[in-house]
Amino acid sequence: MLSCTGSLIWGGLLALAGLTAASPVATGPLPIAIRHTPSFPSSLEHRDYNTSSLSPVVPLPQTIQQDLATLLSPSALVLLPSSPSFTQYTHRWSLNTHTNSPSYGVIVIPASERDVSLTIQYANAHSIPFLATTGTHGTWQGLSQLQGGMAIWTRNLTKMEFAADGHSATLGGGLRGNDVIPALWARGKQTTTGSCRCVSLLGPALGGGHGWLQGQYGLGADQILSARVVLANGTAVKTSNTENSDLFWALRGAGHNFGVVTEVEYKLYDAVRPEWTYQSFTFTQDRLEEVYRVHNTVMRNQSPYVVYWSLWRLVPEVDPVNPILVSTVYYNGPVSEAAAYFAPFAALSPLQTTPVQTTDYPGLAAAAQFRVTDWACQPKAGATVYGMDVDSYDVKGLRKSYNAFRDMMRAEPALSLSMAYLEGYSLQAVQAVPYESTAFALRDRKLLYGFLVTYEETERNKTLDAQAQKWGEKIRDAAYGDKVKQKSVYVNYAKGSESLQAMYGYEGWRQERLKMLKRKYDPKGKFSFYAPIKA
């Protein structure tokens, strides 16, 4: 098991952040102490590592804090780098401003949709670039293009209102999986959210949104019945299949491009199958070909109730040089039924097999070590996801990819915490949604790979970034194998070197439609720091 050292730090910060947001400081203007350094070098090479020490590269109005405090509701907060709680809101999952982390000259914490509208109008009037920030897990490299701009920190948009018929809820744009999952469960409900508790509800869903329940209910995006969005010009609109339906189409797959979503009407389901059963199987690297052939076989008739995950990681106690392979089968049903899904992996005589365990939907986060306090959710000095979507495991390609993954750790031990996540969710309900009906274009891809290249050292971050980049691309390229003609990548696992076609689909009509909608709703490219569509 990987170390969870420091796991309490992030949770503690969030608790503190909540306290601060409610403090009386919010109600009045604060002294201005913003530093203007327009000559700050714009080259990536010269950026400071520590986000809190960056001077703003965007010249902000001297009166920004008073201006916004006057405009916004009393519960909103406007923080400058000199504000005591500023750095609590700059923390991100990947902290590296050289690669994929923005820095801010001002952080606005809206308390309402109106606050979001007024903030965007103010930013536009003063040419201040802005970025909505919720779960802080985005790792697109363009995020680091925002230096010294404005964060619109949405996490206080926490509305949760349940429809009387129990089939939907209105959920605020600032909620995370960690907020939504337990609240629904307490009502006997569940829905598709990200598998990791720390990501937001909407960061994933606006790009598609993969999770444990997608085989039964569809993607996160498929749960959105309507959405309220503040557009690039600050106007708030409702979108659904009947209102602004063109925008509604785009939001579900390319949504980071079109506005700040303040709330969604989201589908809910009765938790009629409360029990999950799971078992993990550990293999040494020499079994790779056998293991992924079995994965390919079981995926051919994958039940909507089963998820096949596999990961690679270095566990020095087992093998100090070669990362191990761990395949876990999660079945939404009782032990008596699950055994059949475990059997093909057990038959391979793994190095280690965990006992069969059971949990419920909220408990899956602990089972997979995806709780907010687990290593996977903790901030990292540098972290980039090299993602890709494929139909099946190309075993030859995977071997080359694995060898590169292992060689990376030999060549640069500081990258030894890196992991490969090979995610095999089921697709029945995903494919039941008409392919043309949303901007999400990868409904036929059975496997989602995320090669997480990460390090904890901060002193050598520039050197390590270069190494991480080199190895990450090599590991990913190899995994595609020789047969894939059109590379695809889930937009939320993309990093910035992928084509628009790879993320949003190869069909000309998709690309044209997205460009047309970008011209219509965001002609000046205000929402361009994350997987941007070029109008």
Ligand SMILES: Cc1cc2nc3c(=O)[nH]c(=O)nc-3n(C[C@H](O)[C@H](O)[C@H](O)COP(=O)(O)OP(=O)(O)OC[C@H]3O[C@@H](n4cnc5c(N)ncnc54)[C@H](O)[C@@H]3O)c2cc1C
């Ligand atoms: C540890 C980890 C686990 C992950 N697990 C999953 C998973 O289980 N399923 C999955 O599908 N993906 C997963 N992802 C990928 C995830 O979907 C993306 O990282 C996503 O961008 C995270 O959104 P966020 O709000 O957490 O991050 P942020 O960095 O806050 O936001 C990412 C982007 O979304 C935009 N955004 C956020 N909130 C809003 C809003 N309310 N309105 C408009 N735009 C908004 C931001 O402006 C930014 O462009 C995971 C990533 C990591 C690092």
